[in-house]
Amino acid sequence: MKCVLCGKTATKLTKEGIPACGAHSNSKIKKPSCPNCGLEMKIREGKYGKFWGCQAFPMCDGMKKI
Ligand SMILES: [Zn+2]
Ligand SMILES: [Zn+2]
Secondary structure, three states, rough: OOOOOOOEEEEEEOOOOOOOOOHHHHOOOOEOOOOOOOOEEEEEOOOOOOEEEEEOOOOOEEEEEO
């Protein structure tokens, strides 16, 4: 897993379960908005690891790579 802010190896998770390096684990990470519906996205976990998924899932299947 890589830090979503700097791309270094993530050693921690933020409160919201977003992978981050030690320096960024307390940073506020801006959540992306869904490319399909514009709602805020949240961390989801699938068989290929963590990714941003639309909070309206399963109604909306918008997703982004972390
Ligand atoms: Zn970082
Ligand atoms: Zn969506």
